[in-house]
Each structure stands twice: as C-alpha cells, then as structure tokens.
Amino acid sequence: MAESRTIGVFGAGWVGLVTGGCFAELGHEVIVRDVMQDRIEALHAGQLPFHEANLPEVLERNRDRIRYTLDPHDLADTDALFICVQTPPTYSGDADLSFVWSALDDLPRAERRQVLVMKSTVPVGTGEKVRAALEGRGLTNLGYVSNPEFLAEGSAVRDFLNPDRIVIGAFADEDGAAVEALYGGLEAPVVRTDVASAEMIKLAANAFLMTRISFINEIANVCEAVGADVVEVARGVGLDHRLGPHFLRAGIGYGGSCFPKDSLALKQLASNSGYHFQLLAAVIEVNELQKRRVVQKLQKHLGKLRGKKIALLGLAFKAGTDDMREAPSLVLASRLLAEGAEVRAWDPVARPGELMKGAVLSDSVADAVRDADAAVIVTEWDELRGLATQEVRDSMARPLIIDGRNLLDPAETRAAGFAYEGIGRPSSPFESLPETAEPETKVSG
Numbered sequence: 123m124a125e126s127r128t129i130g131v132f133g134a135g136w137v138g139l140v141t142g143g144c145f146a147e148l149g150h151e152v153i154v155r156d157v158m159q160d161r162i163e164a165l166h167a168g169q170l171p172f173h174e175a176n177l178p179e180v181l182e183r184n185r186d187r188i189r190y191t192l193d194p195h196d197l198a199d200t201d202a203l204f205i206c207v208q209t210p211p212t213y214s215g216d217a218d219l220s221f222v223w224s225a226l227d228d229l230p231r232a233e234r235r236q237v238l239v240m241k242s243t244v245p246v247g248t249g250e251k252v253r254a255a256l257e258g259r260g261l262t263n264l265g266y267v268s269n270p271e272f273l274a275e276g277s278a279v280r281d282f283l284n285p286d287r288i289v290i291g292a293f294a295d296e297d298g299a300a301v302e303a304l305y306g307g308l309e310a311p312v313v314r315t316d317v318a319s320a321e322m323i324k325l326a327a328n329a330f331l332m333t334r335i336s337f338i339n340e341i342a343n344v345c346e347a348v349g350a351d352v353v354e355v356a357r358g359v360g361l362d363h364r365l366g367p368h369f370l371r372a373g374i375g376y377g378g379s380c381f382p383k384d385s386l387a388l389k390q391l392a393s394n395s396g397y398h399f400q401l402l403a404a405v406i407e408v409n410e411l412q413k414r415r416v417v418q419k420l421q422k423h424l425g426k427l428r429g430k431k432i433a434l435l436g437l438a439f440k441a442g443t444d445d446m447r448e449a450p451s452l453v454l455a456s457r458l459l460a461e462g463a464e465v466r467a468w469d470p471v472a473r474p475g476e477l478m479k480g481a482v483l484s485d486s487v488a489d490a491v492r493d494a495d496a497a498v499i500v501t502e503w504d505e506l507r508g509l510a511t512q513e514v515r516d517s518m519a520r521p522l523i524i525d526g527r528n529l530l531d532p533a534e535t536r537a538a539g540f541a542y543e544g545i546g547r548p549s550s551p552f553e554s555l556p557e558t559a560e561p562e563t564k565v566s567g
C-alpha cells in the first residue's frame with residue numbers, strides 16, 4: 123500500500139474519475155474538480171456521466187476518500203495535481219490544449235512544493251512549454267511530471283490497477299520519485315525518463331497499436347483476394363513471440379475517442395517539425411478505406427443499394443461501451459444513406475441521437491433485421507453471436523450477413539442458410555481466385 127497522500131484531479135471526465143477513483147482505492151485522499159456544475163452535482167448524488175465497468179463500485183467503495191468540487195482553491199493543500207482534461211483535435215489536426223491551459227490558469231497557489239502531473243495526452247514539447255509558463259507566473263514551487271494514461275474504455279479500472287508499465291517523465295528526480303510513490307502497491311515496471319520521451323511513449327504506443335490494426339486489415343484485404351482466412355493467418359502470425367497475438371483482429375477499422383485523434387496529432391506534430399510521417403499517414407488512410415469496404419461487399423451481393431433495407435447491428439466504436447465517437451458505424455450509415463439505402467440501426471447501449479440522422483433506430487435485433495436485405499455486424503456485441511438463427515433468416519427479405527468483426531463462424535452461418543461475408547475470409551469456399559497459369563516451358567532443341 124502506498125503512503126497516503128492528498129491528490130487533486132482537474133477534470134471529472136472519464137480519465138479524471140478513473141484516476142481519482144483508483145488513487146482513492148490505493149489509499150489516497152482525492153479531490154476532483156470540474157468546471158461543470160451539473161456534473162459535480164450529479165457526482166455528489168452518486169451519478170456517473172458515462173458507463174465504465176467497475177468504476178461505480180470503486181467510487182462508492184472509496185466514497186469517504188473522494189470529494190468533488192467546483193472550486194480550484196480546494197486543491198491548494200494537495201501533494202499532487204493531476205491534469206485529466208480532454209485534448210480534442212483542432213481543424214488542423216493538432217491537439218487543442220485550451221482545456222489544459224485553462225486548468226493551469228485555475229491552479230491554486232500552495233504554500234509547499236506540489237507536483238503537477240499531466241495525464242492528458244498532449245503533443246511532445248507540452249511539458250517544456252508548461253514549465254516555462256509556470257516559471258513565468260512565478261510558480262517555482264511546482265514540479266512538472268508527464269505520466270500518460272494507458273487506459274482502454276471498458277477495462278480502464280483494471281488497466282489502472284494492473285498496468286503493463288507506469289511511465290513517469292520528470293524534469294527533477296524528486297518530482298518523478300514523488301509520483302512513483304503514489305503508485306506504491308501496484309506491481310508494474312516503472313519507466314522513469316525525461317518529459318519529452320514520456321510524452322512520446324504515449325503517442326508511439328497508440329500509433330503502433332493502430333499500425334497493427336491497419337496492417338492486419340490490409341492482410342485481410344489481400345486474404346480476400348487470394349482465398350486465405352485472416353483469422354487463421356492472425357492466429358499463426360501471433361504465435362511468434364516477437365509479434366504477439368494482440369491487436370491483430372481484422373475488421374471494420376478502428377474508432378473511438380483516442381486512436382483517430384492521437385494519430386492525427388502525432389502526424390501533425392511530425393509535420394510541424396518538418397517530418398512527413400509516411401507510415402502513419404498510410405495507417406490512417408487504410409483505416410478510412412476499411413470503414414467503407416462494407417459498402418462494396420453489400421453492392422457485390424445486392425447491386426445498387428437504392429431502396430435496399432440494411433440493418434446495422436452495433437453502433438458503439440467497440441463492445442462494452444456506449445461511446446460512438448469516430449465509430450465506423452457513423453461513416454457506414456452516412457455512406458449507405460447517400461447510396462439511397464434505408465438504414466435500420468440497433469445497439470444495446472449506444473444512443474446516436476442527431477449523429478445518425480436519417481437512420482431508423484430499432485429497439486431489438488429482431489426489429490432491425492425484419493424485412494432487411496442485409497444485416498451488417500458493426501460492433502462485436504456478445505448478443506450478436508447468436509444472430510444466425512432460423513427465425514432471423516425467415517424474417518429477412520434476403521438472408522445476407524456481412525460480419526464486420528468476424529464474430530460468427532462462417533461454416534455454421536452458411537449451414538444455417540445465410541449468405542455470409544466476413545472481413546478477410548473467403549466469401550464462399552468456391553470464390554477464391556483461379557490459380558495463375560504456369561508459364562509454358564519451351565522445349566529446346
């Protein structure tokens with residue numbers, strides 16, 4: 123267990139509440155500050171502004187150690203101040219740091235040395251700029267540490283409490299040590315480094331994960347052309363210990379609040395410094411194209427999509443969350459509507475509202491697929507694993523399933539009477555390309 127300290131958290135969003143809750147779980151006193159009055163009031167009433175597994179329990183269990191406030195002065199007497207505010211992309215693709223700067227404007231003046239800890243994902247060089255700004259304001263008793271978060275939605279509490287590593291980049295050793303001590307009790311390698319490298323570790327890790335996804339998606343596209351099955355290929359490739367099995371699930375492209383924004387920010391950061399990050403540019407482009415490939419698959423089976431009824435099953439950017447930010451479902455729905463198709467959409471938790479104007483929301487899978495010309499699996503919800511039933515087949519106008527997540531077993535789905543297409547899997551056992559003819563050998567003499 124770590125020695126108990128007092129921690130201030132700027133931002134009662136997803137990162138701030140997970141960070142605050144988990145530090146309280148480690149035995150610290152936590153004060154979370156946000157500028158939104160209704161959010162603070164809701165938190166006082168025990169209501170969370172989003173869904174995240176295990177977080178309500180963590181916050182409830184540590185209720186006595188967590189306070190919520192609108193007043194930044196309540197954070198004056200803390201040992202560490204964590205910045206956990208959003209850094210959305212601007213029109214240029216750079217990260218918008220205005221929330222970070224306004225949190226810094228609100229920093230309380232403390233009597234003793236504090237450490238300011240950046241959890242938000244920021245461009246490399248931000249720490250240096252913040253340090254200069256703090257010095258300019260005479261806040262010389264405030265250390266600066268970059269301590270990026272590696273939390274995935276749906277498993278954030280587990281990721282915080284069982285991290286693969288803890289990255290701590292500091293200008294002064296004592297500040298790095300103070301932040302490391304806050305994590306006492308967790309078993310994980312600690313990477314103590316400089317601030318710029320810590321900032322880059324976060325961006326590089328996300329970029330590498332996206333590279334793996336776009337890579338396997340391109341392998342999937344080639345698999346389709348040559349009659350191989352990408353699920354088998356990923357299994358065989360992932361067993362190489364140098365490569366590993368993670369993030370090799372081919373599908374409909376990555377989305378979410380982090381990957382698309384962070385890839386743009388890193389690409390932009392590189393080009394602002396005069397470097398064209400070609401590989402990352404390709405990763406992003408492959409992802410954009412991947413989201414649209416389902417449309418071609420539908421056209422292959424249905425011809426023109428005008429007037430066709432398409433059921434989109436799953437709207438969240440991945441299973442286990444109601445988050446639709448940068449979700450492939452949004453691109454797909456708008457492409458299908460532009461082709462003149464009728465779009466029915468279903469998700470167990472995500473509610474698109476204005477985001478999916480023109481699509482009809484269905485309350486159940488059965489409702490969405492009734493009379494449909496095709497059902498498209500967009501999010502890998504467990505509820506969809508049993509989609510290929512006789513009931514569904516009978517209720518559809520055409521029993522066609524496009525499986526954007528390779529969730530179903532192709533053979534079983536076909537045996538149940540459906541036409542089935544996954545991503546990177548032979549569309550039917552007989553549809554691989556004909557073999558290239560051997561060149562005729564000339565008989566000499």
Ligand code: UGA
Nearest residue numbers: 271272273274275369370371373375376377378380439440
């Ligand atoms: C991601 C990272 O996994 C976290 O480590 C990181 O801290 C976080 O971004 C962040 O920067 O804050 P998250 O966006 O919640 O977390 O979701 P992931 O589980 O990583 O999935 C991202 C996207 O990739 C999803 O659309 C998912 O469907 C897709 N994906 C993932 C694939 O298409 N194939 C895979 O094999 C894995």
